[in-house]
Amino acid sequence: MEMTLALAIGVLTGSGVWLLLRPRTFQVIMGLSLLSYAVNLFIFSMGRLGLSTGMEPVLRSGVAQDLAHYADPLPQALVLTAIVIGFAMTALFLVVLLASRGLAGNDHVDGRDPGQHPEENT
Numbered sequence: 001m002e003m004t005l006a007l008a009i010g011v012l013t014g015s016g017v018w019l020l021l022r023p024r025t026f027q028v029i030m031g032l033s034l035l036s037y038a039v040n041l042f043i044f045s046m047g048r049l050g051l052s053t054g055m056e057p058v059l060r061s062g063v064a065q066d067l068a069h070y071a072d073p074l075p076q077a078l079v080l081t082a083i084v085i086g087f088a089m090t091a092l093f094l095v096v097l098l099a100s101r102g103l104a105g106n107d108h109v110d111g112r113d114p115g116q117h118p119e120e121n122t
Contacts, residue, residue: 012038025107029093036086040079047075
């Protein structure tokens, strides 16, 4: 299971970085989203280190009230907060993308179409 999770984090990170380096704004936004998913998986997996599955998430009667019997809620709270912030960031970037596309007429990161400036493409 650890290998699958590490592979998923690596693929998401690699794909996100590759998309971040693309010239179109939409691809950059998708790259940022993939990177945020990779970071969320990483934080969530770090909260599971050393913990066995099947631990109680909240205090219960009949179970000893020490940290050895309960799951750590902090990584779950951090990931939940990061999901909300990531959604707001993506929405803001999409609005900026639409405004930039309306003003410039294309969705290139630098605002120029490479076909308009062939001397810079060499």
